[in-house]
Amino acid sequence: MATIYEVAKLAGVSPATVSRVFNGVAVSDEKVAAVREAARQLKFTPNRTARTLRKQESEVIALVIPDIENPYFTELARGVEDIAQEAGFSVVLCNTDAQLEKEATYLQIAISEHMAGVILAAASDQTNLDDIQAAGRPVVAVDRGTGYDIDGVIMANRTAGQAATEHLVRAGYRRIACITGPQLIETAYERAQGWRAVIARQSPDADPDELLRYSTFRVDGGREAMEELLALPEPPDAVVAGNNLLGVGAIQVLTERGLTPPKLGVAVVGSLPFTTLSPSAVTLVRLPARHMGVTAAKMLLERIAGDDQPARTVVLRGELQPARSAD
Amino acid sequence: MATIYEVAKLAGVSPATVSRVFNGVAVSDEKVAAVREAARQLKFTPNRTARTLRKQESEVIALVIPDIENPYFTELARGVEDIAQEAGFSVVLCNTDAQLEKEATYLQIAISEHMAGVILAAASDQTNLDDIQAAGRPVVAVDRGTGYDIDGVIMANRTAGQAATEHLVRAGYRRIACITGPQLIETAYERAQGWRAVIARQSPDADPDELLRYSTFRVDGGREAMEELLALPEPPDAVVAGNNLLGVGAIQVLTERGLTPPKLGVAVVGSLPFTTLSPSAVTLVRLPARHMGVTAAKMLLERIAGDDQPARTVVLRGELQPARSAD
DNA sequence: ACTCTATGCGAAATCGATTTCATGATCAAC
DNA sequence: GTTGATCATGAAATCGATTTCGCATAGAGT
16 A cells, blocks of 8 residues: 555655656656666555546446346446456446436446446436536447437347247247337337337238237246236247347246247247257347447447547347257 | 535535535534535535545445356345445446456455455455455455455355255266366365265265366356266266356256256256256255355445454355256 | 757646644533 | 533645646757
8 A cells, every 4th residue: 555655755756756657658767667666665556546536537437237137238248348458447337227216326426436438228218318428428328229319339129029030930930929128128129129020011910919028128027928928818839039038038938838949939039148948949139249348348448538429329230040940 | 527615615615514514524504505505506426536535445345256147146246236235335346257367456456446345256266365455455255265364155065065966866866977167166176075975975986086077167168078978988867067057058968969857867056047947857056146245245344344353254055956856 | 059949857736525623602510 | 700611614634646837957950
């Protein structure tokens, strides 16, 4: 816990010079050597708090996500972390539980801790970014939009929902249900829209909503919705799950009832990283979560560096990984 | 981004008084009102950096873990977060990838950002805590020990390994293998020791190491080890997986080969949160990860509050959840 | 030889809060 | 009525780094 003053005294220079040595400003070789030696002896580590206070910026970026227990978001986090690390930034992970209040708290903290920027997977479209924008901190949206004109990286959700559904159609399924997340969450809604478009084309007469379930983006939600669907007078012969956890829930229910895919067709928008199912039995539209994190982090770093071009939105596509029927 | 000085001026008081208002020190009612009103008008939020610098402590605790993509650790993180939140602390999650170097970096950051304390799942037993101890910051070990005499919360790993193995024995399996994590990681080693104890009792003549595989604590590791075991001249009829991800990997391989449990018996030390397998087919020794986080957070908060009783170690037990053979 | 520019470096100001210290006011006690 | 204790309050010091400013020295240009 040595300070710059103690190092200065030991090295026989001024504190300013010590600071210069550690910030790559021109200092004579002999003084550099003296300072480094003194710093080594005292185990000097610059106090980041003081540094941040003076410079009015820190090398920390906040990653604000709704569910840290969802592997999709941890994968995203890995992407962010890898890029940030390289650039000398550290990442603090903030879990909002999809609650606006917690989210607001973390955004305030980001401001008052002078964090360099924020990557935000918004809890809803109600998120208020006025304060953080007023503070001049860059924000990059991931996974979901925010209603503000800021940089963002999103998935082609509608397309993904469509691809998943179409693949089930091609595989011969005829009564395809859809389980997705809360209706007010854009990703959930869009994926359902993709599903709906295919259904409408396929069987224009059917009431689409009969086989559509808005739920939570969690395993429980998938289980409940799947059970509801199976209890219908005329149950579906296939289902599209709107995210990884819904897929897990749905498949759990199916497995328990002996309806293991492909007996009942399952397509998931997202990956099943820890599935113990034979990987070939379920159709996936894999979402490049890590890549989303990487892209967002790069954009944020550019903004932090002062880039002020107009806001960009990057759209990433999922990759269809079809189930192989015979395995 | 108003400062305390601006608030003071607007309210017609000194900055000291503004600080007092926000820290619950006695101030006359009228001045309190004036300050609050001024703060409201200016949207004043205290600058945490300045506060931290002056007070030499912050309301942030670091949670340092080896693998943020492992649901075991995210569950632990949830436990920590919930308790910390209640107490007004925020948690920053630091992912070390099981690399000593990254871990050391994060520990340095914890010091130089004046974080209030650290909860650490050590990357190995080589972790150096000298600096952070010298800085007087409390550290609580989770999941794994550290070689230092500090508070800790660990699982009864040996017992868990034993329970998992015994259950397979009772279920009638006779050639039980074990896949565990890196030998130098205490949890991996201990769980294997539990397995070994049962095997030694059961078949004293057998060479235990033939059926023991040290691997990584990841899905890949489980896959590889399982494949190796199946390729043996005399393959096992059951396997104990040393953690959740190894279990996933092993089961994946088995499923691909039509050896779905319980055809080949599987017991996992840990949970399979996102398994799509019928939950009853695999024996689990569930580890209370969330509870571990909760306990660790409470201990850390006590230390932060100044508690200096001798170091405590809390041992949590896994809970056997037997596979039901007929389902 | 003389100006001009560049460069190294120390003194001191600065970031924004907290906290110590001193002051003056209020009130109870004797 | 004096002493003493208590309390609200402001001025100023403080936390530890960065950065501005100004000075002194060195080297380049004519």
